[in-house]
Amino acid sequence: MGETRGGKRWNFGANEVVELSCSQNVRYFLNLLADNLDRSDSRPVIPLGHGDPSPFPSYRTDPSAVEAVCDALRSAQFNHYSTTSGLPIARKAVAEYLSRGLTYQICPNDVHLTAGCHHAIDVLMSTLAVPGANILLPRPSYPMYDSRAAFSQLEIRRYDLLPENGWEVDLDAVEALADEKTAAILVINPCNPCGNVFSRQHLQKIAETASKLGVLVIADEVYKDITFGETPFVSMAEFADIVPVMLLGSISKRWCVPGWRFGWMATLDPHNIMKDSGLVHSLANVLNMSTDPTTFIQGAIPDILEKTKEEFFSSVLETLRECSESCYEEIKKIPCITCPYKPEASMFTMVKLELSVLEDIKDDLEFCCKLAKEESLIILPGRSVGLKNWLRITFAVEPELLKDGLSRLNKFAQRHSKKKQQP
Amino acid sequence: MATNGNDNCNANDSVWQFRGNGATSDAAAVTLRKLVFGMFKNCNFNNGKTILPSTTHSFKTCPEAEEAVAAAVRSGMANSYAPSPGIFNARRAVADYLNGELPTKLRPEDVYITGGCNQAIEIVLDSLAGNPAGNILLPNPGYPHYDARAIYSGVEVRKYDLLPERDFEIDLDALEAAADKNTVALVLINPNNPCGNVYTYDHLKKVAEMAKKLGIVVISDEVYDKVVYGDRPFVPMGTFASIAPVITLGSISKGWVVPGWRIGWMAMNDSNRILKNTGVVESIEDCLDLTPQPSFLLQEALPEILEKTPKEYFAKKNKAMKRNVELSFERLRDIPCLFCPKKPESCSYLWLRLDTSVLANIENDLDFCTKLVTEESLVLVPGVALGAKNWVRISIGTEESELAETFDRLKSFYSRHAISKETIKSHVDTVNQIVVAVV
Numbered sequence: 001m002g003e004t005r006g007g008k009r010w011n012f013g014a015n016e017v018v019e020l021s022c023s024q025n026v027r028y029f030l031n032l033l034a035d036n037l038d039r040s041d042s043r044p045v046i047p048l049g050h051g052d053p054s055p056f057p058s059y060r061t062d063p064s065a066v067e068a069v070c071d072a073l074r075s076a077q078f079n080h081y082s083t084t085s086g087l088p089i090a091r092k093a094v095a096e097y098l099s100r101g102l103t104y105q106i107c108p109n110d111v112h113l114t115a116g117c118h119h120a121i122d123v124l125m126s127t128l129a130v131p132g133a134n135i136l137l138p139r140p141s142y143p144m145y146d147s148r149a150a151f152s153q154l155e156i157r158r159y160d161l162l163p164e165n166g167w168e169v170d171l172d173a174v175e176a177l178a179d180e181k182t183a184a185i186l187v188i189n190p191c192n193p194c195g196n197v198f199s200r201q202h203l204q205k206i207a208e209t210a211s212k213l214g215v216l217v218i219a220d221e222v223y224k225d226i227t228f229g230e231t232p233f234v235s236m237a238e239f240a241d242i243v244p245v246m247l248l249g250s251i252s253k254r255w256c257v258p259g260w261r262f263g264w265m266a267t268l269d270p271h272n273i274m275k276d277s278g279l280v281h282s283l284a285n286v287l288n289m290s291t292d293p294t295t296f297i298q299g300a301i302p303d304i305l306e307k308t309k310e311e312f313f314s315s316v317l318e319t320l321r322e323c324s325e326s327c328y329e330e331i332k333k334i335p336c337i338t339c340p341y342k343p344e345a346s347m348f349t350m351v352k353l354e355l356s357v358l359e360d361i362k363d364d365l366e367f368c369c370k371l372a373k374e375e376s377l378i379i380l381p382g383r384s385v386g387l388k389n390w391l392r393i394t395f396a397v398e399p400e401l402l403k404d405g406l407s408r409l410n411k412f413a414q415r416h417s418k419k420k421q422q423p
Numbered sequence: 424m425a426t427n428g429n430d431n432c433n434a435n436d437s438v439w440q441f442r443g444n445g446a447t448s449d450a451a452a453v454t455l456r457k458l459v460f461g462m463f464k465n466c467n468f469n470n471g472k473t474i475l476p477s478t479t480h481s482f483k484t485c486p487e488a489e490e491a492v493a494a495a496v497r498s499g500m501a502n503s504y505a506p507s508p509g510i511f512n513a514r515r516a517v518a519d520y521l522n523g524e525l526p527t528k529l530r531p532e533d534v535y536i537t538g539g540c541n542q543a544i545e546i547v548l549d550s551l552a553g554n555p556a557g558n559i560l561l562p563n564p565g566y567p568h569y570d571a572r573a574i575y576s577g578v579e580v581r582k583y584d585l586l587p588e589r590d591f592e593i594d595l596d597a598l599e600a601a602a603d604k605n606t607v608a609l610v611l612i613n614p615n616n617p618c619g620n621v622y623t624y625d626h627l628k629k630v631a632e633m634a635k636k637l638g639i640v641v642i643s644d645e646v647y648d649k650v651v652y653g654d655r656p657f658v659p660m661g662t663f664a665s666i667a668p669v670i671t672l673g674s675i676s677k678g679w680v681v682p683g684w685r686i687g688w689m690a691m692n693d694s695n696r697i698l699k700n701t702g703v704v705e706s707i708e709d710c711l712d713l714t715p716q717p718s719f720l721l722q723e724a725l726p727e728i729l730e731k732t733p734k735e736y737f738a739k740k741n742k743a744m745k746r747n748v749e750l751s752f753e754r755l756r757d758i759p760c761l762f763c764p765k766k767p768e769s770c771s772y773l774w775l776r777l778d779t780s781v782l783a784n785i786e787n788d789l790d791f792c793t794k795l796v797t798e799e800s801l802v803l804v805p806g807v808a809l810g811a812k813n814w815v816r817i818s819i820g821t822e823e824s825e826l827a828e829t830f831d832r833l834k835s836f837y838s839r840h841a842i843s844k845e846t847i848k849s850h851v852d853t854v855n856q857i858v859v860a861v862v
Binding site: 010012015017018027051052054055061062066069070073074076078079080081082083084114115116118119122126128129130133147148151180181182183184213214215216244256257258259260261273274277279280281282284285286288289290291292293294295296297 | 432439440441445447450451454456457460478481483484489492493496497499500501502503504505538539542545549550551552553557568569572575607608631638639640668680681682683684685697701703706711712713714715716717718719720721861
């Protein structure tokens, strides 16, 4: 509790659980790196640490989506409070959208609309947080899950994604980590931060393992359809018959509008397992008490999902493909960095630091801080996503800017490489 | 925290290990949303009546607000993630909006943007929930989202009464008696939902002095700051920040009739830096990092909404609301089971005492409202949902035609359920005898 000068006692103070959950997430590191920037450097800062390309012209959202929102706004039909899981027309539109390519139709009642995927994570962690429960998260991960799980006092157990196996899930580790209190396993596919797409066979194995362990699968598919490589995307929704699936997604990535705050969670539960366990009821309760997506965005969703033209999507994907290739090729030229797997999806790639060839840099954090200072280039240290001495590089920027950034990275690497000893 | 559901859930030959978080049941059970939408389900859709209140005839927002949002969407500059505390321009605009007559001005960094006032409540309660045995003082009647979020965050709820005989002022003695060394805050709703009163300067000052004495924060929910139509002016609690720290909560939802847009704020009126020094500000900022952000679109539009909406918009709307109050009072004369002790001077409700003694087979407010929903497709909020048994809250922020329809249905319901004339007559005779006896 806080006391101030003058001896007056005040009964309130900070919340330690909040502080502990918050430390060391992505924003923390981005702020730290920003603090290291040299203000006297006249060059523009190149941001390869974020997950949001929307400010860049090549990633401008589709005008028909903008018009759909303006129409919904102008109609004045959507200014009222939303119902708990979202407006029926929006739930129906999302259900149909998610059912494309599946052998079954997802029921609108199983779709719950949220203010972005972050909100879905928030709601889900609150729902699963039974005393003593634990949850299996990947390493490397998307740290919002870690922070949020910690805040809800869910015990976190980490399984590795294996770089030597195309970043596949270490299923043996998953089995070893789980016990009777494990509630769920998180699978992010396409993968942030690794940039890979899981094969159909691998997804099936994950589903079967989860079923055997009695845990549900949280399938974070926020980067669904952001694939530009060889591996086709397969949704975990296809395996809902094997294991109950909590499917998370949003329009943020595909339409480049994270600021619009519209996402969803779908409970794929053909055998009513989540329902019978009481989970769906708790989920509804949490949704009742928490915020909603903006109603006029909900009103625009049927048009946004159905009317956006294919050309818009393919144009963005083309930019991402070009950037991912350019990133992969440039990294090959940098001796202290290796990329174990060419990115084929999402906006990121994980690369390993060879510290042994570097002079005066002891870890990923020091690398990134010095990089920010000397080259006005922001790259995320791998420890922020759970892998120390790796780096997460975002390639979702303008192609020219990316080339410029990678060239600065190269110069930095050369400057800090150990000089060859003269014989 | 309890668990929901079966302990051994078998399907597909697996033992399924996940459960729902039982704590959510207790909390959600008290949410207004659950209750009201539950009541909507009881509506008889076959009786040909549209369900009231409807959204089609409620007051409208102003074109300036719509334009501001449309411009933000079209600009393409508001599609990104926003920083957790909110974008600078939004924070600055809210600080300017709130600063008005405040003796100590808010800086933009004292303001945080949230997804509606409801999310502000969530964050403030989560931030203050650090102390294991902490409790919070909430008004009775009140706004159940505070109860729900307090329960969910593990903060004990203690109630203090609003006194109908004193224009719903706070019972300061009861407040003091309910507090102890673990009390962290009191919540004040001004202008008041559901009672419709506006607190005086003097009364608010006393509340601040009590908060100082008790060593607690004042959380001042001012979401209805623009919906004031009586003679008493609205006084922001931030006026008294030099006495005790005040966290002001607000949004555009009520003033601009856009609750679906989901944009609100928290402002730290902290002239003595108490919230800063005790670590509350840091907890709030950390909570904001963890929780979903409000839409960038709305944040981008917020300065224009707050700065460009003409005063006439509010004047016109408030005049209509005042007229609705007068019309309601006229109609209430024919509905003796409902009595309003104080004409509202703010917000968009009538807060009415229910007299079940003149009704046959109606036990209490919940019974009244449930039967009303079934028979007349009219949804009123039973006072028990807000902490006060045998009161009823009617929404009156609608066009006159819908208001008239609301009272037609109420009158019809009353006629059907009124105790017969013979019974009333003998009741009156008995009363007269008592009066004569006393005299």
